[in-house]
Amino acid sequence: MVIVYHQNNKVVQVQYDGKHIDFEELNIIQALFKIADSYSDQLIIWCHIDLKANLNLSKLQEIFHHNKIMASYNVSESSFLSEAIGYVDGAPFVKINKEVCYPAWQMSNSVGGIHASVLLSFKNKIKESDDFDYFLNSLAKLAMPAGLLCYSESAFLNDFSDKKENNKQSLFVLFRFVKQHYKVSWIFLLLLNLFLYQKKIAFLPFITSLFYRRRAINIDFLNNIEVQSSKKVLEKGTVDVIIPTIGRKKYLYDVLKDLAKQTHLPKKVIVVEQNPNHESTSELDYISDETWPFTIKHIFTHQAGACNARNLALAEVDSEWVFLNDDDNRFGIDLIEKTLENCVKYGSAVSSNFYPRIDEKRKVDHVNQVDFFGSGNSFITSNLLDKVSFRMGFEFGYGEDSDFGMQIRNSGVDVLYFPSPEITHLSAPTGGFRTKPVLAWQNDVVQPKPSPTIMLFNLLHKTPEQINGYKTTLFFKFYKVQTIKNPIRYYSNFQKQWVQSLYWANELKNKK
Incomplete structure (x- = not known):
């Protein structure tokens, strides 16, 4: 295991199996790839020098129980990318539960790790960034669909409290990230949602993002990495x-x-x-x-x-x-x-x-x-x-x-x-004696949109930005299939339906 301690995007100390080793004063990203070349069969840990005393060395093998795992923990209350990423990404990997091991592609430079073989598979696949946080988030976002298992892992640190720094969150960085990792239509929706829900006019970040090309990698680039977990999940097998x-x-x-x-x-x-x-x-x-x-x-x-x-x-x-x-x-x-x-x-x-x-x-x-x-x-x-x-x-x-x-x-x-x-x-036909349930809202004058159970799921598991982003996309999708074509009347009716859905979703929350 190689541990790289860093500060201000620069390496300040490197340890291999508990012993200090010499290193060049490189950018942290360059250093990681160079270390991966020299120690290609090793787990590589990065840790901010201020957190060295808190690093829980005894948990690292448990966290990285096979080679296709990337994990980190963000000591800041805010992520590198602002919460506005929820306007674009509605997946469950955005609202991170930091109290447990939670699947997430949003990585942090605070502390984390990855196997050298994964880094080497990623080498020269994309242009390296000078910003360590951007590089980590980009790597995880691209590699997660290819089979790299990515986590926010609270077990990295011992006796940790109060050491929280506030990351600077830039709309320029956010728009760039969306342009490089999502379909181009999402930067337009991000621009619209920021204006609708936060009254922010982000034309300059939007325009700047257009000069970046979308990043893409071969979905099979991790296939040569063998997986055999050391974690025990089966004993009796019943x-x-x-x-x-x-x-x-x-x-x-x-x-x-x-x-x-x-x-x-x-x-x-x-x-x-x-x-x-x-x-x-x-x-x-x-x-x-x-x-x-x-x-x-x-x-x-x-x-x-x-x-x-x-x-x-x-x-x-x-x-x-x-x-x-x-x-x-x-x-x-x-x-x-x-x-x-x-x-x-x-x-x-x-x-x-x-x-x-x-x-x-x-x-x-x-x-x-x-x-x-x-x-x-x-x-x-x-x-x-x-x-x-x-x-x-x-x-x-x-x-x-x-x-x-x-x-x-x-x-x-x-x-x-x-x-x-x-x-x-088989999606078999329903049985002959099934009865259609009477839903509490089915006789309402204003029918809820979306379904109250969908809204309930959103309220329970999504960020406010994800919910608002969903509302915007639903607004446009539903317009195509409903009968009201007057945009003003449609907007007014949609708002009433949304409020009705919120009402019933909150009623369902307490259903036993």
């Missing part, structure tokens, strides 16, 4: 499977048969059957009529709703892992075995597998951090279940799985996407 179902007897039978053929059999399958008809009884006769190579826990309820059904099932889990399945999935015989192997390889406690519909082609072929979570195609360790649940405010709406994923991330656990093995989602 798996429970949960399946909520309603009116899909035949499809559920196929799912159970796929589970019965697994090379790594589940210990228990928990089926929650729903039928809102209070005169009804279970139609799943094959659960008791056939012999299965696992225990089936069958719960029958007249209360419809996926959130309630999944929570009932999760309460019955007692294995080390749980597979969140659906009643219209199909998968190969090695799904559980291969997924657990992937989790061990990456030290991942949560995975969401590729989940195509029939004939859907896979677009991403490598493991990476994702902004979604699938409630029908995911594996999680059961020790997370005392921290997360399906929030009932999302019942019969959209976003319950995304909210569940955000609860996981905010508990300090990342969600990784595995391109294989895949789980095919």
Whole structure:
């Protein structure tokens, strides 16, 4: 391990395995690449000299448990890029929970690290910046989609408090970053949003950004770096499977048969059957009529709703892992075995597998951090279940799985996407006795826009800038498909719908 201490973008001290080594007085970025050339099999840590006494050396191997990890921790209350980046980027990686290990591409020069092999793979891919923070943010933003796992990691520092510096936040830097890392249309939206919500006229930063070219790298540039995590995520290897179902007897039978053929059999399958008809009884006769190579826990309820059904099932889990399945999935015989192997390889406690519909082609072929979570195609360790649940405010709406994923991330656990093995989602027709729920707002004179559950997700998990950025894009997208074409009338109506959505989202917050 090589530790580089720096100040004012210059190297002031270098240690290798605890011993001081000679170095040239170089710019910190040049020094990192030179050190990576000389120590190509080593982890490279950077640390501001003022934080040297606080560096938690005992945690570094735990943080970097395999070679495709980049992590840092920002001691400042403000990020290098201003909060206005939320007008452009709506992903969950922007609102960082600094109390835990949290997936984030926004890196800091305060303290952090990366393996030399990753740095060398990045060498000469883009023009180096003189600003260390800009370089780190650019590297992470470009490399995260390519499979570099990037984190804000609070464990870097020991006994740290009050040493917070305020970074200078420049709109010139922000516009440049957006122009170099996003589609060009986003600089126009950034300009508009800054004016709408902050009354800032940023023409000069906007114009200046036009002289920068977009940065791009080959999505496969990290493929030669081997991954084998030292983090232990599997001991017993026991798996429970949960399946909520309603009116899909035949499809559920196929799912159970796929589970019965697994090379790594589940210990228990928990089926929650729903039928809102209070005169009804279970139609799943094959659960008791056939012999299965696992225990089936069958719960029958007249209360419809996926959130309630999944929570009932999760309460019955007692294995080390749980597979969140659906009643219209199909998968190969090695799904559980291969997924657990992937989790061990990456030290991942949560995975969401590729989940195509029939004939859907896979677009991403490598493991990476994702902004979604699938409630029908995911594996999680059961020790997370005392921290997360399906929030009932999302019942019969959209976003319950995304909210569940955000609860996981905010508990300090990342969600990784595995391109294989895949789980095919048949998107089967709904059962004949499903009833359309009566939503509290469906008879309102002014219908909420967006859906209150979408607004609820935004309120719970996004920054004010992200919410306002979403509002602007929704305004333009919705204009194309609604009937009011008079711009003034449309704007007035949209504002009323937005307020109505906010009202109902706040009502849903407290729903049990």
